[in-house]
Amino acid sequence: MTEFSDIPVIDISARHGPERASLAQRFVEVYGSVGFGYITGHGIPNALIDGVFEASRAFHALPREAKMAVELDANHRGFIPIDTSTDVNSTLAEVTKPNQSESFMMMREDAAGTPGYLSGPNQWPDLPGFRDALEAYNAALSALGAEMMVLVLEGLGVPPGPVMDGFAPPTTWLRLLHYPPRPADAAEDLYGSAPHTDFGCLTILAQDGVGGLQVQTPAGAWVDAPRIEGSFVVNVGDMLHRMSNGRLKSTPHRVINRSGQERYSCPFFYDPHVSYTVAPLPGQGGPGFEPLVFGDFLRAELTAGYQAHQDEKG
Ligand SMILES: O=C(O)CCC(=O)C(=O)O
Numbered sequence: 001m002t003e004f005s006d007i008p009v010i011d012i013s014a015r016h017g018p019e020r021a022s023l024a025q026r027f028v029e030v031y032g033s034v035g036f037g038y039i040t041g042h043g044i045p046n047a048l049i050d051g052v053f054e055a056s057r058a059f060h061a062l063p064r065e066a067k068m069a070v071e072l073d074a075n076h077r078g079f080i081p082i083d084t085s086t087d088v089n090s091t092l093a094e095v096t097k098p099n100q101s102e103s104f105m106m107m108r109e110d111a112a113g114t115p116g117y118l119s120g121p122n123q124w125p126d127l128p129g130f131r132d133a134l135e136a137y138n139a140a141l142s143a144l145g146a147e148m149m150v151l152v153l154e155g156l157g158v159p160p161g162p163v164m165d166g167f168a169p170p171t172t173w174l175r176l177l178h179y180p181p182r183p184a185d186a187a188e189d190l191y192g193s194a195p196h197t198d199f200g201c202l203t204i205l206a207q208d209g210v211g212g213l214q215v216q217t218p219a220g221a222w223v224d225a226p227r228i229e230g231s232f233v234v235n236v237g238d239m240l241h242r243m244s245n246g247r248l249k250s251t252p253h254r255v256i257n258r259s260g261q262e263r264y265s266c267p268f269f270y271d272p273h274v275s276y277t278v279a280p281l282p283g284q285g286g287p288g289f290e291p292l293v294f295g296d297f298l299r300a301e302l303t304a305g306y307q308a309h310q311d312e313k314g
């Protein structure tokens with residue numbers, strides 16, 4: 001495995017031009033080694049990004065009762081209070097303490113009563129402009145997620161059409177995270193976000209200038225991933241690792257907010273529909289992974305966390 005000390009920057013504006021094929025190759029190089037990159041030239045207007053951060057700050061500033069009124073539901077939409085989200089499935093660290101964050105989760109907006117696991121409408125707080133800001137950002141990031149997924153598939157030499165049918169519609173998660181400052185005397189293992197890999201396909205992260213995100217190298221060192229103006233931090237998750245038969249890396253990362261300030265970040269996770277079977281794609285070599293149905297995987301992953309959350313409410 002390739003040791004790294006920096007997270008590469010990839011300008012994806014070339015996706016619309018004659019250099020598209022070499023851009024796709026660069027994608028596969030970066031995500032096949034580091035697993036993380038700063039994506040520039042993405043075309044998402046600053047106003048949309050600023051809008052979602054403003055919405056997040058306004059939401060997290062609400063009184064606790066107003067946030068609890070939209071507490072996480074069985075469809076995994078709504079408010080996740082602090083001290084309830086322990087990374088129970090982490091195999092990367094002895095995680096004993098809950099993540100020091102609170103968040104709001106928006107997923108795909110389905111009509112009430114839409115059948116199927118993780119289908120349903122979002123829960124919206126009573127906050128002017130909040131829903132509009134999230135819906136606009138979610139739509140733009142869903143389109144960017146699809147574009148980057150196609151680019152990755154091209155880089156892997158996989159015809160995109162049949163795979164992208166499995167993303168129609170995609171499973172999307174827009175999470176508005178708020179990390180309080182870590183107390184100076186905090187225990188070593190008190191994380192904003194404990195070491196983990198992301199479980200889906202692609203993560204597109206917008207973060208404020210506070211810092212605290214770190215990415216782990218193969219040798220086990222932690223490299224800072226501060227905000228670079230005009231970029232998103234994009235990384236590959238466990239499902240795309242499997243689909244690429246291990247070629248693309250799902251790299252561990254964590255958040256420790258040592259800044260003394262409040263930190264806000266907005267990760268967007270772009271994943272296949274729950275009915276999609278995740279397996280090594282054609283041409284990726286002898287299958288090194290058993291196929292799994294994405295929804296079955298999520299049920300196992302999320303039920304433990306949701307149950308712990310319900311239990312803590314006592
Ligand atoms: O807040 C961040 O910068 C990263 C969050 C993260 O890794 C996640 O939500 O999976």
Ligand SMILES: [Fe+2]
Pocket residue numbers: 196197198253
């Ligand atoms: Fe993550």
